[in-house]
Amino acid sequence: MSQANCDAVAHLIFDVESIADGELIAAVRYSGEKLSADEAIERYQAERLEQTGSTFIPHTFMVPISVVIAKVTADFRLLDIKSLDEPHFRPHVMTKHFWQGWEAYQMPQWVTFNGRSFDIPLMELAAFRFGLSIPKWFDDSGYKSRRNRFSTGSHLDLQELLTNFSAARFNGGLNLAAQSLGKPGKMGLSGDQVQSYYDRGDLKAISDYCRCDVLDTYFVFLRSMVLTGRASLSQETELVDQAKAWIVEQAESCQACADYMDHWSEWTNPWQLDEDETLASATHPVDQADPQPQDAASNESPQ
Template identity: 60%
Template structure:
């Protein structure tokens, strides 16, 4: 039986469209795409202290999506249009997949300010119609900033929709849980990797970011009361086994496991076997050790982005580029 997919956790890696940068930023100067990008990055570094080009000039070159069931189990992880990585095909697959699974909840880290706007603009660029995503239902509209049934941005969860800052971003909150966070490649290297033709390396980097996001998602479900800590520990163990089973055929998974650290559970209690067990307090991990994971809905069942039961650059910091 195929698991029902209720959440699509995704991450986007993108590069600047050099021809567009040349036409818009430097008209009449006959810059090559590479020269236009380099010039723009130099200007941004001088004025803003970053080389990150705004998403409006960018194209998706890798999108990885993790399919997650209603009970928060990892079902699958796919890199769209691999190994060709064509931006227009990636974009079409991304939005059609959301339709095919009957509008599950998108889950991102800082995706509200980068990943989703980039994919919307890519759909605009390539002439892809998104009537379900753009439907106007007032505060229930999928694109409403506070509609977490349609799009759950985990940075919003941790910052109260930007009222606080999440200094350190996804890398920080992943490593709090013992997960790898940033490894060999970083977002500011994606443009150079793409220029050198290393598309698979970009996809692998994106894949690892999605795994980090999944584990952060699980901990936020503990935070919001959807699952217990014991259930999260169980789900993490299952997901790790899922990754291990696929690691022989996937370099990204092998690298991810190589940087894995077990989360130090402060609630775990070592019990002296000679002690009177009646005097030993029950540990948090023992409390529901045998309890099955139960999904707890946190959204209005009438919200337009509510997952259907029939549904089978690096901006991941607190600072917007």
Template identity: 65%
Template sequence: MAEKVSHLIFDVESIADGDLISAVRYGGQGLTAEQAIATYQDELVELNGTTFIPHTYQIPISVVIAKIASDFRLIDIVSLDEPEFRPHVITEHFWRGWELYGKPQWVTFNGRSFDLPVMELAAFRFGISIGPWFKSDGYRSPRNRFSTDAHLDLQELLTNFGAARCNGGLNLVSKLINKPGKMDVTGDQVQKQADEGQYKAISDYCRCDVLDTYFVFLRAMVMMGKTTLEKEIQLVEQTRLWIEERAESCDAYAAYLNAWTEWNSPWPQKQDPPAEESKDSA
């Protein structure tokens, strides 16, 4: 019998739909998909200093999910529809998988603002029914921002639902606990990689983000009193060994291990109390 999955930690990488951008923003100008993306990015740089195109124009090209047990152990990590990376299949597997595993808690970093809206809009685009996600259940409704039953956004947790800002994002909080964070690739490079057909590299980048998110999740569970620091340290070591076992067959895991550093605990190690002296001792 398969082990029960209690949490699904995921990350989405997406690319712009150039045909949609051309139709919506530059209708009648005859721009190709590539030209429309480049034109829009130039405008965004001028306005905001970034080439990042809003999620409404994006489609998922890689979704990686870590399956987590109720005791916070890593069960497995999967990349949906690899190596084909078909957006409609990725979207179908994403939502059907959530239902198949009994609707476990989604866990993301900034997923409330980006990852889940991308996947909801993809379901809309491809005509995929996700009725359980839209269930109306008062405070516990899955899409209720302030209920974490269905979705725990770690960025919202660490910023008190946006009352503060998390300058530095996942990269910063990962490095706070000595995990690799961003390495050779950043999110703004994904579009170029997709244009060059480097979908496996995109998936590898996504895997590393999921690992960072998992380790941030573990420390968040310590902070929230749901586990202990001692247990977290054990889980981190178990996961390091899990990654090591797969590093020869996965470039992403090899790169992650290469960037690995140990978290130096400021707390003295707990020692077992001395054995009680025998009553017969002098």
């Protein structure tokens, strides 16, 4: 297989940070009150805080302000991470690059953490807002549609994987999932603080935060591939080492990568070399091509 084929992008792991559209909030929620955009955002945030305990505004009133995407091969190697339209961070340009890039890479699998509820709907609505056509995403193929809730081949939401499509709650979110693997998780900034960072013009900090979330999501993705039998624990260990080396190299010119490595710790592997081989083999996927052993009783003729 050629190097080009080996490096073909099979998964796009991404995260989106967003800001409120104050003019839209003023028009929809406070029509006739003549609130400025900033006043409308502040008032709605206060209402949300009282109602939900968080100032986070629903995605329908938001636009993307940072979109970071990791390119990953079919054998789960990290190729690169890009922050779209950095340093300009123009919502309409980021949205265009997001969907056109997906098509340019031959429509690989999106991978997110809670992206089914937020990131993908936000980017769909952004395309609607900015007049973009994405017919290959909105394909009309019934249950095979890429937008089907259970179409994990098109979009793997790791939170849905770990909760059986929200049958259970995942208290702790990506932060917990990442830290359980020894990865940094949240490092100061949180999603409900993005608006205040934007208001003071610190867009680079938002992008760096988004980049670190994508790195966390990549490592959660790797462990999920072990969980579902698509990779072995030893393969994951090798991939983590390769990704770590890549992040260290990037840290020379990327502050987000440097910060990420400052908070890096290693996952404690409980499997010891001298442990029972039967137990250790449980960390390796079953080769589906191998014939399954049959119960001797099943070969007997019925009485």
